[in-house]
Amino acid sequence: xxxxxxxxxxxxxxxxxxxxAAVSGPVGVFTILRGQSFAGHSLADIGTAGxxxxxxxxxxxxxxxxxxxxxxxxxxxxxxxxxxxxxDVATGVVLGAALxxxxxxLHLETESSTTGATIDVLFGxxxxxxxxxxxxxxxxxxxxxxxxxxxxxxxxxxxxxxxxAGARGVPVGLVGAGYLVALAMAVSLSAVAIGAILSxxxxxxxxxxxxxxxxxxxxxxxxxxxxxxxxxxxxIALAWNSYYWSSSHQxxxxxFFIVSLVLVAFIGTSFGSRR
Amino acid sequence: xxxxxxxxxxxxxxxVAVVAGAVGFFVVARGLAFAAxxxxxxAFAGAAGATLVGASPLLGLGLFSxxxxxxxxxxxxxARHDVATALTIVAMLGLGSLFLTLRPVYAPxxxxxxxxxxxxxxxxxxxASWALGAVxxxxxxxxxxPLLFSSLAPDVGAARGIRPQLLDAAFxxxxxxxxxxxxxxxxxxxxxxxxxxxAAAARRLVDRPGPALAWGVVLALLLVWxxxxxxxxxxxxxxxxxxxxxxxxxxxAGLHYRHLP
Numbered sequence: 001x002x003x004x005x006x007x008x009x010x011x012x013x014x015x016x017x018x019x020x021a022a023v024s025g026p027v028g029v030f031t032i033l034r035g036q037s038f039a040g041h042s043l044a045d046i047g048t049a050g051x052x053x054x055x056x057x058x059x060x061x062x063x064x065x066x067x068x069x070x071x072x073x074x075x076x077x078x079x080x081x082x083x084x085x086x087x088d089v090a091t092g093v094v095l096g097a098a099l100x101x102x103x104x105x106l107h108l109e110t111e112s113s114t115t116g117a118t119i120d121v122l123f124g125x126x127x128x129x130x131x132x133x134x135x136x137x138x139x140x141x142x143x144x145x146x147x148x149x150x151x152x153x154x155x156x157x158x159x160x161x162x163x164x165a166g167a168r169g170v171p172v173g174l175v176g177a178g179y180l181v182a183l184a185m186a187v188s189l190s191a192v193a194i195g196a197i198l199s200x201x202x203x204x205x206x207x208x209x210x211x212x213x214x215x216x217x218x219x220x221x222x223x224x225x226x227x228x229x230x231x232x233x234x235x236i237a238l239a240w241n242s243y244y245w246s247s248s249h250q251x252x253x254x255x256f257f258i259v260s261l262v263l264v265a266f267i268g269t270s271f272g273s274r275r
Numbered sequence: 276x277x278x279x280x281x282x283x284x285x286x287x288x289x290x291v292a293v294v295a296g297a298v299g300f301f302v303v304a305r306g307l308a309f310a311a312x313x314x315x316x317x318a319f320a321g322a323a324g325a326t327l328v329g330a331s332p333l334l335g336l337g338l339f340s341x342x343x344x345x346x347x348x349x350x351x352x353x354a355r356h357d358v359a360t361a362l363t364i365v366a367m368l369g370l371g372s373l374f375l376t377l378r379p380v381y382a383p384x385x386x387x388x389x390x391x392x393x394x395x396x397x398x399x400x401x402x403a404s405w406a407l408g409a410v411x412x413x414x415x416x417x418x419x420x421p422l423l424f425s426s427l428a429p430d431v432g433a434a435r436g437i438r439p440q441l442l443d444a445a446f447x448x449x450x451x452x453x454x455x456x457x458x459x460x461x462x463x464x465x466x467x468x469x470x471x472x473x474a475a476a477a478r479r480l481v482d483r484p485g486p487a488l489a490w491g492v493v494l495a496l497l498l499v500w501x502x503x504x505x506x507x508x509x510x511x512x513x514x515x516x517x518x519x520x521x522x523x524x525x526x527x528a529g530l531h532y533r534h535l536p
Contacts (some may be wrong), residue, residue, distance in 0.1 A: 037360070038308065088309070092311070096468035099464045104512055204361040214352075256369045256370070259366060270353040
C-alpha cells in the first residue's frame with residue numbers, strides 16, 4: 001500500500017479520477033431525470049470518432065473528444081427534440097453514422113500502423129495518462145463544474161417540469177444547451193480516463209444509485225458526485241492491488257473494477273429502497 | 276465481385292439485412308434503439324470471453340446477448356428502462372475489458388469484432404446464420420400480432436390480455452437472437468445501424484405497419500448490397516458505408532415526410 005501512495009502515476013490517476021467523477025456524477029443525475037441515458041451513452045461512442053481523428057491529425061485526444069461531442073449533442077438536440085420517441089431514433093441514426101466515421105478513421109489509422117490506437121480510444125487507461133493531458137482535464141472539469149453550479153436551479157426545474165419552467169420564464173432552450181455542453185465535457189473526461197465504451201458507468205451508475213438513496217434532487221446531485229469519487233478511487237486501488245493477486249502479475253483493468261463497484265452498489269441500494 | 280469467393284458474403288449479408296430490417300420495425304416502434312445498440316455491442320464481450328476459455332465465440336455471443344436481454348428486463352423493474360439498459364451494457368463491456376486484458380488480442384481482431392469483417396465468411400458461419408436467421412423470422416412471425424397491438428395501440432393490447440412485461444422480455448430476447456446471427460458476420464456496429472436506420476426511414480415513407488415493415492426490409496437490403504459493392508471496390512470499411520448510408524437514407528426520407536400534406 002505504501003508504494004501505492006508514493007507512486008506518481010497513482011497521484012495523477014487519483015487526481016484525474018476525482019475530477020472526472022466529480023463532473024460525471026452530478027451531470028448524470030440530470031441525464032437520468034431528463035431521460036437521456038441513451039444520448040449520454042451515445043456521446044461517449046460518438047466521441048471515439050473525435051478521439052480517432054485526433055490520433056490521425058496528431059492533437060490531444062481530449063480536444064478531439066470535446067469538439068466532436070459538442071457538435072453531436074447539438075445535432076441530436078436539433079434532429080428530434082420535439083418528441084421522446086423521435087429523439088430515441090434520431091440519437092440512434094446519428095450514433096450509427098458517427099460509429100461509421102470512427103470505423104473509417106481507425107481503418108485509415110491502422111493502415112499506416114498497428115499501434116493499438118483502437119484499444120486506447122475505446123478502453124482508455126488512467127494509469128498511462130500523459131502529463132500533457134492533465135491540464136486539459138483540469139480545465140474541462142473546471143468549466144463543466146462552473147457551468148453546473150451556475151445553471152443548476154433553472155436546469156433542475158427545466159428537467160423535472162419543463163412546462164412549468166417555461167411558464168415561469170426560464171429560458172428552457174438555453175438552459176438545455178448549457179446542460180448539453182456540461183454533458184459533452186463530462187463524457188469526454190470519463191472517456192479519456194476509463195475509455196469511451198465504459199464512460200457510461202460513471203455517468204449513469206453513481207446517479208442511478210444516488211436517486212435510489214434520496215428523493216431530494218439537489219441531495220442526489222451531491223451524493224452522486226461523492227459516490228462517483230468513491231467508486232473511482234476504489235477501482236483504482238483495487239486495480240493497483242490486482243497486480244499481486246496472481247503469480248503472473250497481470251494487472252486487471254480499472255474500468256472493470258469501477259463497473260463492478262457501481263453494479264454491486266446499485267443492486268445493494270435497490271434492495272434497501274424497495275418502493 | 277460475384278466470384279465464388281464472394282458468394283458467402285452476399286448470402287450472409289442478405290440474411291442479416293432481411294432479419295434486421297424486419298425486426299427493426301418493432302425496435303423503432305417500441306423505442307428500443309438503446310437496447311438494439313447495447314446488446315450487439317455488449318455481446319462482443321461474450322465472444323472475447325469464449326476465446327479466453329476456448330469455447331466457440333458464437334456460444335459466448337449467444338450467452339451474453341440473451342443474458343443482457345434478461346438483465347435489461349430484470350433491472351427495468353427497479354429503474355427506468357434506459358437506465359437499466361445503460362447499466363447492462365456497462366456490465367457486459369466491463370467484463371469485456373477484463374477478458375481482453377487477461378488475453379490480449381491483436382488490435383485489428385478487436386476492431387473486426389466491433390466493426391465487422393464482411394469478407395471471408397466461412398461455410399460454417401453461413402450455415403449458422405441460415406439457421407439462426409430462420410429462427411428469428413419464425414419468432415417474429417409468432418410475436419407479430421401481439422407486438423403490433425402493444426406497440427401501436429397499447430390499450431387494445433391490454434384489453435386482449437397481452438402482458439407487456441412478458442412481451443418486452445420476449446422481444447428483447449429476439450433482439451439477442453438477431454445479435455447472435457449477425458455480429459459474427461457483420462460486426463456489432465453494422466447490426467445496430469441495420470436495426471435502426473432502414474426501419475426509421477421506412478416509417479417516414481409509409482404509415483401502415485405491414486408496408487412499413489416490408490419497406491424496412493427493402494431499404495436494409497439496398498443499404499447492405501450497396502455497402503458490400505462499394506466496400507469491395509474501394510476497400511472502405513463496410514461499417515462506415517452502412518452507418519453513413521443509413522443516416523443519408525433517414526435524412527432523405529425526412530424530406531419526403533415534410534412534403535406530405
